[in-house]
Amino acid sequence: MLYHRLVLGFFGIVLIFTNTVNAQNKYVGVKTCSMCHKSEKQGKQFDIWKNSEHSKAFQSLTTLKADEIAKAKGLKKPAAESPECLECHVIGFGVDEKLLDKKFNYKDGVQCETCHGAGSEYKIISIMKDKKKSVSAGLREFKDTAAIEEFCKTCHNEKSPVYKEFKFKEGWDKIKHSVPKP
Numbered sequence: 169m170l171y172h173r174l175v176l177g178f179f180g181i182v183l184i185f186t187n188t189v190n191a192q193n194k195y196v197g198v199k200t201c202s203m204c205h206k207s208e209k210q211g212k213q214f215d216i217w218k219n220s221e222h223s224k225a226f227q228s229l230t231t232l233k234a235d236e237i238a239k240a241k242g243l244k245k246p247a248a249e250s251p252e253c254l255e256c257h258v259i260g261f262g263v264d265e266k267l268l269d270k271k272f273n274y275k276d277g278v279q280c281e282t283c284h285g286a287g288s289e290y291k292i293i294s295i296m297k298d299k300k301k302s303v304s305a306g307l308r309e310f311k312d313t314a315a316i317e318e319f320c321k322t323c324h325n326e327k328s329p330v331y332k333e334f335k336f337k338e339g340w341d342k343i344k345h346s347v348p349k350p
């Protein structure tokens with residue numbers, strides 16, 4: 169019994185340790201992900217993202233319309249500098265510099281790591297090829313389609329000042345980026 173408790177205790181510590189490591193993962197930015205995710209064979213995830221509205225989510229905050237929305241909400245700063253707007257339009261704004269790779273740019277908007285998690289530990293090819301290892305290194309796991317929909321709705325909801333009803337299936341068809349089946 170004591171042995172078991174010691175073993176469990178040991179794994180408990182390992183788990184806490186792993187979580188702390190994950191909490192330190194850095195955002196590496198879409199340029200880094202794109203190195204391996206733009207070929208035809210890989211499924212052109214970079215191009216699909218680039219052509220989606222998500223890549224323009226920061227630019228949308230630099231428009232006159234955005235500033236008018238921000239002003240109407242009583243915000244003191246322009247939209248592109250207001251955390252109240254940036255929270256859904258970018259990642260990594262105001263984050264400790266130590267957690268950002270040199271190539272990371274928050275102006276890339278809603279990028280790969282917004283949805284997949286900070287990539288510094290899982291972006292290595294030997295880990296990437298193994299889903300289990302990637303997930304333990306910080307890749308976000310989606311249990312099923314319902315979990316994906318729920319995740320989208322953390323931004324696609326009434327808190328968006330220009331909210332349109334979010335139709336998950338239509339939206340997902342527009343942005344999904346599967347690896348082609350061989």
Ligand code: HEC
Binds near residue numbers: 202286292298
């Ligand atoms: C050094 C090359 C490389 C880099 C850099 C890289 N990946 Fe990958 N990634 C791969 C390979 C190879 C696979 C396996 C693809 C397959 O299934 O054929 C993969 C798989 C994936 C998967 C699918 C995992 C699964 O099994 O469901 C996701 C999601 C992913 N990468 C996201 C990212 C993100 C986000 C970044 C940037 C933080 C990134 N990758 C950077 C090479 C890379």
Ligand code: HEC
Binds near residue numbers: 340
């Ligand atoms: C971090 C917040 C965030 C998450 C998570 C997110 N989105 Fe978005 N999405 C946005 C923002 C912001 C825009 C508006 C970009 C713009 O036009 O500037 C947008 C725009 C879109 C658009 C284009 C506009 C439209 O309504 O047709 C589609 C499609 C879309 N998202 C689908 C999805 C899907 C599917 C998911 C889940 C897999 C998802 N999004 C997750 C923030 C997010």
Ligand code: HEC
Binds near residue numbers: 256
């Ligand atoms: C809860 C997340 C969320 C917050 C907070 C948010 N947005 Fe957005 N924003 C979105 C999403 C999602 C979209 C895509 C359209 C939609 O809502 O379906 C979007 C789209 C936009 C667009 C593009 C609309 C178009 O012209 O196509 C503008 C401009 C915009 N937001 C401005 C703002 C401003 C300004 C703020 C801050 C006052 C803000 N947003 C805060 C999620 C958010």
Ligand code: HEC
Binds near residue numbers: 201202214310345346
């Ligand atoms: C709006 C959220 C969102 C963005 C942005 C996004 N992804 Fe994904 N991605 C997903 C979801 C959700 C899945 C499906 C995961 C699943 O089925 O387990 C996925 C799946 C993948 C897969 C696996 C596809 C397969 O067939 O197994 C790869 C590879 C991938 N994404 C890479 C990227 C890269 C690279 C970028 C940036 C260029 C990116 N993603 C941007 C949400 C996103």
